[in-house]
Amino acid sequence: MRILxxxxxxxxxxxxxxxxxxxxxxRNAIREGFQPVIVISAMGRNGQPYATxxxxxxxxxxxPLVSKRELDSMMGCGEIISAVVMxxxxxxxxxxxxxxxxxxxxxxxxxxxxxxxxxxxxxxxIHAALANxxxxxxxxxxxxxxxxxxxxxxxxxxxxxxxxxGAALPAEAIEIxxxxxxxxxxxxxxxxxxxxxxxxxxxxxxxxxxxxxxVIHPRAVEFAMQKSIPLIVKSTFSDAPGTLITTxxxxxxxxxxxxxxxxxxxxxYVKNIAQISVEPVSDSAxxxxxxxxxxxxxxxxxxxxxxxxxxQVLFTVQAHDANETQQRLTAAGYCMTVSPxxxxxxxVGGGMGDVPGVMASFVEALTASxxxxxxxxxxxxxxxxxxxxxxxxxxxxxLHSKFGLD
Numbered sequence: 051m052r053i054l055x056x057x058x059x060x061x062x063x064x065x066x067x068x069x070x071x072x073x074x075x076x077r078n079a080i081r082e083g084f085q086p087v088i089v090i091s092a093m094g095r096n097g098q099p100y101a102t103x104x105x106x107x108x109x110x111x112x113x114p115l116v117s118k119r120e121l122d123s124m125m126g127c128g129e130i131i132s133a134v135v136m137x138x139x140x141x142x143x144x145x146x147x148x149x150x151x152x153x154x155x156x157x158x159x160x161x162x163x164x165x166x167x168x169x170x171x172x173x174x175x176i177h178a179a180l181a182n183x184x185x186x187x188x189x190x191x192x193x194x195x196x197x198x199x200x201x202x203x204x205x206x207x208x209x210x211x212x213x214x215x216g217a218a219l220p221a222e223a224i225e226i227x228x229x230x231x232x233x234x235x236x237x238x239x240x241x242x243x244x245x246x247x248x249x250x251x252x253x254x255x256x257x258x259x260x261x262x263x264x265v266i267h268p269r270a271v272e273f274a275m276q277k278s279i280p281l282i283v284k285s286t287f288s289d290a291p292g293t294l295i296t297t298x299x300x301x302x303x304x305x306x307x308x309x310x311x312x313x314x315x316x317x318x319y320v321k322n323i324a325q326i327s328v329e330p331v332s333d334s335a336x337x338x339x340x341x342x343x344x345x346x347x348x349x350x351x352x353x354x355x356x357x358x359x360x361x362q363v364l365f366t367v368q369a370h371d372a373n374e375t376q377q378r379l380t381a382a383g384y385c386m387t388v389s390p391x392x393x394x395x396x397x398v399g400g401g402m403g404d405v406p407g408v409m410a411s412f413v414e415a416l417t418a419s420x421x422x423x424x425x426x427x428x429x430x431x432x433x434x435x436x437x438x439x440x441x442x443x444x445x446x447x448x449l450h451s452k453f454g455l456d
Contacts, residue, residue: 051180053221054084057091057190057212060101061229062286063132064094069139071286075227076145076185085180087219088147088187089212090136092128100131102191118163122192122202126151129189129208137187147185150175152211153194155186156218159201166193166201168210171218188215206267213273213281220277226266227286232293233258233265235316235455240443243456247315249294254315254400255281257432261396262320271295313408314399314453317446321439323354324372325389325424328363328379335383339363345378355394355427355436364425366392366436392424393442396434397449403430415452421445 056079058072079086093100102125109116109124133149140147156172179186190208193201203210209226216224233255236244250258252275259268266283274281274295284292330337339358346353351371357364367375372388379386402408409426412433416423421444425436437445450456 052084053087053180053216053219054079055087055089055212055216055219055221055224056227057089057208057225058136058227058286059208059229060091060094060132062227063090063136064098066139068286069136072136072227073139073143073145075225075286076140077143080145080185084222086185087176087180087215087221088136088185089190089208089215090129090133090187091190091208093132093135100128102128104128119199122163122166123200125202126189126192126200129191133187133189140185140187145185146183147187148179150179150186150188151194151200152189152192153198153200155188155211155215157193157211157214159193159195159203161195161197161199161201163201165204166195168193168203168214171214173215173218176215176219204267204269206270209267209270210273213270213279216279217273217277221279223280223282224274225292226270226281226283228283229285229287231285231288231290233263233283233295233316236318236446236450237263240319240446241317241450241456244450245455246290247293248291249296250315251297251400252295253431254398255295257396257398257429258316258318261318261398261432261434262394263316263318266295313401313405314397314455316398317395317450317453317455318398319393319395319442319446321393321442322369323366323392323394323436324369324375325355325364325366325392325436326372326375326379327387327389328365329361329385329387331383331385337361341382342379342384345382346375349374349378351375351378355425355434357425357427366394366425389424391439392436393439393445394434394436395442395445395449396432397453398432399453400431402432409433411452412449415448416445419444419448421448 092102137147137149159166190211232246234244238244256268256271281295282292353365355366421441
């Protein structure tokens with residue numbers, strides 16, 4: 051049995067015309083000898099009747115503080131509606147399809163409503179459907195607790211559903227269909243010369259996602275990577291081959307130039323963040339930097355770009371967390387400075403760690419364009435800088451050019 055998982059995003063199923071394009075992709079897979087397993091997102095985007103954000107608004111209209119358990123049940127409705135409509139469309143096209151909720155597909159999660167973690171996947175009913183010649187259509191974004199409560203698995207959850215199912219079945223490949231032709235070297239709205247990547251490693255695409263690129267959820271990459279199952283990001287609306295995501299070794303085997311020769315893969319950004327500087331209230335006061343992070347963790351505030359010095363701690367938070375961060379740490383007796391309206395720009399590349407002078411090139415590109423650097427952090431596969439938000443688009447453009455990605 052050759053199994054292929056095909057995931058279709060919200061725009062791919064938003065209209066009858068778009069759903070017909072998806073049907074053709076499914077029909078092509080069947081012609082090629084695959085038994086497809088379809089994963090579906092909610093239809094459309096915010097403002098459209100069955101989009102997830104629209105359903106959240108309906109649930110919160112009478113009570114903005116509606117409980118997370120009940121909100122998850124509401125949020126899961128979008129995928130159920132979408133899956134039923136897709137099954138109906140496939141049946142009309144002569145394809146014997148059958149709908150499954152996330153729980154019916156065997157996706158078991160914890161009870162962290164709104165951002166549940168997948169504990170295990172038991173796709174017994176999916177295997178049975180395939181054995182009976184049916185095409186399963188699975189609701190993405192959702193699972194079920196061991197007690198039977200519906201859960202949702204966070205933003206990007208349908209990608210994660212597809213990848214988790216692909217790993218559990220197992221599938222030969224996982225196709226992620228969207229409204230673009232593949233993963234690009236930068237946001238084309240900022241860099242018109244951005245290119246479609248033919249291939250990229252699991253590690254590189256995970257870094258792009260963690261550093262802000264809207265490509266594929268990192269959790270989805272992790273599931274595929276565990277079983278070395280290829281992921282392909284491609285368009286529902288064209289025949290472009292898309293971007294293959296696989297191991298570094300397989301990228302190197304199938305690429306004209308070795309991975310180590312490609313210093314940079316892409317440039318990405320995160321906006322609307324604030325830099326926080328924390329110091330003791332006086333020169334004589336003691337300073338326990340670990341206590342700073344314990345206070346923030348207890349408040350559920352995520353931090354990034356961390357620098358710990360003997361008498362100072364620097365880090366960033368999302369802009370919407372800045373006020374609470376200041377309140378919590380000031381109440382705890384710390385002296386704070388908040389720099390709002392910042393952005394983080396990052397260059398990602400699998401060959402970066404082995405090439406001298408990468409940081410020099412990064413800094414040179416920004417300083418030559420009079421873009422002040424507030425803070426930096428680097429790893430084997432990425433370099434990031436904190437800059438003023440007003441400079442973000444310029445920084446992305448000059449870094450894209452500096453690293454030869456135009």
